[in-house]
Amino acid sequence: MTKRFGGVLALNNVSFGISKGEIVGLIGPNGSGKTTLLDVVNNFLDKDGGKVYFNGENVTNVAPHKLACKGIGRTFQVSRVFEKMTVLENLLSVPVRRESSEAKFQRVKDLLETTGLMPVIYEYAKNLSGGQKKLLELSRALMLDPDLMMMDEPFAGVDPAMLDRLIDLVEDLNKTGKTFLIIEHNMALIHRLCNRVIVLNEGKVIAEGRIEDIEHNPRVVEAYLGSGVK
Amino acid sequence: MYRKSELLPHQIHWIIIGILAALAFYPCLNPGEFIIDVTFMLFHYAYLALCWNLISGFAGQFSLGHAAYYGVGAYTAGVLFMRFRLTPWLGMLSGPMLGAALALATGYPTFRLRHHYFALASLALAEVMRLFFLSWDYIGGAYGIWYEPVLRYSWIDFQFTVDHRVYYYIMFAMLCGALLLTWKIRHSDFGLRLMALRDDEEAAKSLGINTLTNKLVIAAISAGLTAMAGVVYAQFTLFIEPDSTMSIWVTMDMLLPAMLGGLGITYGPVIGAFILIPISWALRTFIGSTLQVVIRGIILMLIVAFMPDGLLQIVINRITRPALIRR
Numbered sequence: 001m002t003k004r005f006g007g008v009l010a011l012n013n014v015s016f017g018i019s020k021g022e023i024v025g026l027i028g029p030n031g032s033g034k035t036t037l038l039d040v041v042n043n044f045l046d047k048d049g050g051k052v053y054f055n056g057e058n059v060t061n062v063a064p065h066k067l068a069c070k071g072i073g074r075t076f077q078v079s080r081v082f083e084k085m086t087v088l089e090n091l092l093s094v095p096v097r098r099e100s101s102e103a104k105f106q107r108v109k110d111l112l113e114t115t116g117l118m119p120v121i122y123e124y125a126k127n128l129s130g131g132q133k134k135l136l137e138l139s140r141a142l143m144l145d146p147d148l149m150m151m152d153e154p155f156a157g158v159d160p161a162m163l164d165r166l167i168d169l170v171e172d173l174n175k176t177g178k179t180f181l182i183i184e185h186n187m188a189l190i191h192r193l194c195n196r197v198i199v200l201n202e203g204k205v206i207a208e209g210r211i212e213d214i215e216h217n218p219r220v221v222e223a224y225l226g227s228g229v230k
Numbered sequence: 231m232y233r234k235s236e237l238l239p240h241q242i243h244w245i246i247i248g249i250l251a252a253l254a255f256y257p258c259l260n261p262g263e264f265i266i267d268v269t270f271m272l273f274h275y276a277y278l279a280l281c282w283n284l285i286s287g288f289a290g291q292f293s294l295g296h297a298a299y300y301g302v303g304a305y306t307a308g309v310l311f312m313r314f315r316l317t318p319w320l321g322m323l324s325g326p327m328l329g330a331a332l333a334l335a336t337g338y339p340t341f342r343l344r345h346h347y348f349a350l351a352s353l354a355l356a357e358v359m360r361l362f363f364l365s366w367d368y369i370g371g372a373y374g375i376w377y378e379p380v381l382r383y384s385w386i387d388f389q390f391t392v393d394h395r396v397y398y399y400i401m402f403a404m405l406c407g408a409l410l411l412t413w414k415i416r417h418s419d420f421g422l423r424l425m426a427l428r429d430d431e432e433a434a435k436s437l438g439i440n441t442l443t444n445k446l447v448i449a450a451i452s453a454g455l456t457a458m459a460g461v462v463y464a465q466f467t468l469f470i471e472p473d474s475t476m477s478i479w480v481t482m483d484m485l486l487p488a489m490l491g492g493l494g495i496t497y498g499p500v501i502g503a504f505i506l507i508p509i510s511w512a513l514r515t516f517i518g519s520t521l522q523v524v525i526r527g528i529i530l531m532l533i534v535a536f537m538p539d540g541l542l543q544i545v546i547n548r549i550t551r552p553a554l555i556r557r
Binding site for chain 2: 042044063064065066068069073074076080081082083084085086089090092093094095122123124125137140141143144
């Protein structure tokens with residue numbers, strides 16, 4: 001994929017694949033094009049070139065809401081909760097087909113209990129803390145029951161206890177066959193979660209592979225990790 | 231089971247039902263034509279505010295051009311009756327259909343605009359319509375359409391000059407219907423989708439919500455219902471002209487009550503109208519219409535500055551929600 005913003009080449013022929021059931025980390029320095037990549041895949045931004053395939057189907061020009069229906073969920077770098085709606089309504093607003101309202105409520109309950117948001121079920125989303133908003137956004141995206149979940153710094157601002165539960169949640173979902181693409185700066189989390197890592201720098205993929213191999217790659221160390229990381 | 235509602239105190243429902251029940255029996259006391267007419271207009275503004283709230287309060291599409299749909303409704307009935315001698319009941323059917331069609335035709339390109347740009351586009355629509363109607367001689371131009379009054383009780387002509395209580399009950403039924411519809415939408419999945427796209431359109435899209443279709447559907451409903459009020463208004467006053475049906479002031483009469491009572495809350499527009507419209511009339515009577523406009527402008531500024539979510543939202547924030555969260 002290629003994406004330009006005026007004279008800036010935000011994505012320069014970026015190409016990669018993700019297999020079903022993987023947890024892939026997308027890392028890179030600020031401004032390397034990670035969020036732009038998700039926006040382009042998601043069709044929030046028009047591409048200047050390239051194609052996107054999902055489950056073998058060309059979804060390059062499929063509208064974002066249709067992509068969601070096809071099984072691609074996402075969360076945003078800056079939480080985008082529905083601020084004037086309660087936590088409960090945020091989750092119930094997700095259109096879920098072929099599910100009775102009882103089953104939907106049960107899933108809402110399970111997600112809220114997992115993410116620890118049950119005590120604030122009737123709180124307006126705008127009144128939540130930054131970490132709680134992240135949790136709400138994640139729970140809401142999971143209501144879609146997506147096959148591929150693209151998460152943009154989902155763990156930023158989440159307290160350590162909740163972080164463990166969230167990682168468990170991602171791992172449990174992964175065991176059921178869900179695929180994850182996670183943008184994250186916390187390398188310990190990347191280590192713990194990801195099977196594979198893609199490193200972006202200045203709109204290009206500079207490295208791709210297992211984290212153990214990546215972190216010794218001189219280009220990655222120079223562009224992103226720095227020499228102090230072990 | 232969880233409460234999927236607006237979290238209003240239960241007492242408010244009973245208060246509203248009580249007030250509506252009292253208003254249903256009120257004309258039986260023969261309060262006189264003036265009081266009946268005043269209450270009719272109160273219902274009329276409350277109804278319009280409810281219609282405006284559907285698109286602007288729930289779906290977040292801040293329309294400054296709703297007067298266009300109102301005018302289309304009024305003129306459809308007026309033209310059909312005065313030019314073709316067709317019963318205004320046909321206008322009750324075709325007016326809302328034309329209003330909805332206009333909303334769909336203009337909504338398709340303008341719903342791609344965001345925030346203030348949509349508001350400006352909708353305002354431009356109403357102004358273009360008003361100027362067009364002002365210069366269109368076939369429908370009376372600036373002179374408007376004057377009905378030939380039928381000086382009797384006529385259902386077929388939709389004229390009840392000898393007994394205004396019929397207008398009262400028609401408007402009352404429309405108000406109750408609009409309230410019920412608003413309630414149903416607010417508590418449906420469709421309502422949740424509208425509120426989701428209101429709060430964050432891209433996030434809504436990322437969750438599988440077809441934002442354009444949802445906006446078009448609610449725009450058609452809102453415009454159709456608004457046009458219906460235009461038809462009834464034309465039958466009530468027996469006179470319509472572009473300035474009194476399509477100007478920005480008509481839209482202001484819809485949005486101010488909704489903003490005062492509570493945007494995106496079922497009862498908000500009705501409560502706002504029942505407070506604001508009598509104040510407007512009193513101001514107009516005692517200090518004149520020019521100064522009244524100034525005061526209404528000040529009221530709008532105060533609402534935006536101090537209670538942007540309206541009166542009922544304050545009730546929810548201070549009473550119901552804290553109790554639920556404590557529980």
